[in-house]
Amino acid sequence: MSVKINTLEIENVKRIKAVSLTPSENGLTILGGDNGQGKTSVLDAICWAVGGNKYKPTNAARDGAYTDPHIKITLSNGLIVERSGKNAALKVIDPQGNKSGQALLDSFISELALNLPKFLNASDKEKADTLLQIIGVGDQLVKMEQEENRLYEQRHAIGQIADQKKKFAAEMPSWQGVPEQPVTASELILQQQEILRKNAENQRLRLQLAACEDAVVKAQAALQEAKHALAKAEYDAAQARKSAKDLQDESTAEIEKSISEIDAVNAKVRDNLAKAAAEQEADGLSRRYEELTTEIECIRTARRELLHGANLPLPGLSVADGKLLYHERAWDCMSGAEQLMVATAIVRCLKPDCGFVLLDKLEQMDVRTLADFGRWLESEGLQAIATRVSTGDECSVIIEDGYISGAKPEEPMQTAPSEPPRYVPGWKQK
C-alpha cells in the first residue's frame, strides 16, 4: 500500500502563518488563492518535512513570527513526521512510538514526487531513459536501435555502390558473335606444329624420292655393271613412288589468320566478361539492399513489440529515437496537461511506495481538464496536493494571508509586536 499524507499542520513557515489540512486520500487537493498568499509555501513545508534538509527553504522561518516554524505530518503508514524548535530538527515517530529518521522517509518518499519540475525540465533523453528504466527494456531497446542504425548505414552505403556499379556496367562496351571465353593461341600453334611436322615428313620423303631417282639414274648409268643393283634400285624407286603418290601438303593460312585475329577477339571477349561481372555484382548488391531493408523492418517491428509488451505507466507511452512519446507525440508537442499526467504517471512508477505527488502552479489546466486529471489520479489511487492561482469552486481550500480562508482566528494571538493575529485551532476547513 503506497504511503499518503493523512494530515498536515504548518505554522510560521515562509508565508504560512497557520495551515491545517486533511488532503483527499485519492485525487486532487487543490490549494487555491491569489498570488503571494502562501500556496507554494505549503508545498515547500511538506518537502522540507519529508524530503530532508536539502529542501529547507532559504528563509524558512516566517518573518516576524513570534514562534519557531512547526510542521507536523501524519502519514498513512502511521509515521508522524515533525519539525519544530529553534533548529527545526526532524522527529520521526513510528506507530510503535519508536524514533526513526530521514533514512526511513527516504525509503518510500520519491524525490521527483516532491520536485516534479525536475522531471518536467529534464531533457528528452533523460525522460525517455527514465521510462525505459521503469519498464526494464532500456538495454534491449538501445541495442536494437544501435543495430538498426548499423544496418541502415550499411544499406545506405551498399545502395550507393550498387547504383554506381549499374551505371558503370551500362556504359561498358559489349560484342556479338565472339566466344564466351578468351581463345588461347597455344591450341592453334599445336595444330600448326602438327601440320609443319607432317610437311617436314613429306619433305623428307620427297628428298628420299629424289635420292632414289638419283640412284636409278646412277644405276641406269651403271646398268651394265649391276643388273641386280638396277633391279633393286627400280624396286626401291617403285616403292618410293608408291609412298609419295597420295602425298598432299596442307595449308596453314587459315590458322595463321586465326592467330593474327586472336588479340582483337580476346579484347572483345574480355569486354563482355567484365560487363557480365559488373552486372552480376550490381545485382548482388541490389539483392543485399533488399535483404537489409527486410532486416531493418524486422528490427523496427521487434522494437515496437518490445514496448508494446512492456508494462507501461500510462497507455500510449513509448520511446523512439531516444525520445519519450505519448500517443506518438514528443514532449514539446504534448499539451501542458498531458505533460503533467505523463510526468506524474512516470514518477509514480519510479517509487510506487510513494502515494502522493506535489504539483505547483496548476493554472495551465482548465477546469474540465483539471477534473479529468483528478479522476485519473483517483483511478490510479494517487494523492496529489496542488496549488492554483484561483479562488474558484475547483479549489479544495483557499489560502489567504498565510491561513486557510475561513480558518483565520478571530481573536488576536500572542504574536510579536506589529504582527498579524496568529492561528488558533478550531478553524473550519472549506
Ligand SMILES: Nc1ncnc2c1ncn2[C@@H]1O[C@H](COP(=O)(O)OP(=O)(O)OP(=O)(O)O)[C@@H](O)[C@H]1O
Ligand atoms: N520567510 C518568509 N516570511 C514571510 N514571507 C515570506 C517568506 N518567504 C517568502 N515570503 C513571501 O511569500 C510570498 C510568496 O509565498 P508563496 O510562494 O507561498 O505564495 P503563492 O501563493 O504560492 O504565490 P503565487 O501564486 O504567486 O505562486 C512572497 O510574497 C514572499 O515575499
Ligand SMILES: [Mg+2]
Ligand atoms: Mg506559488
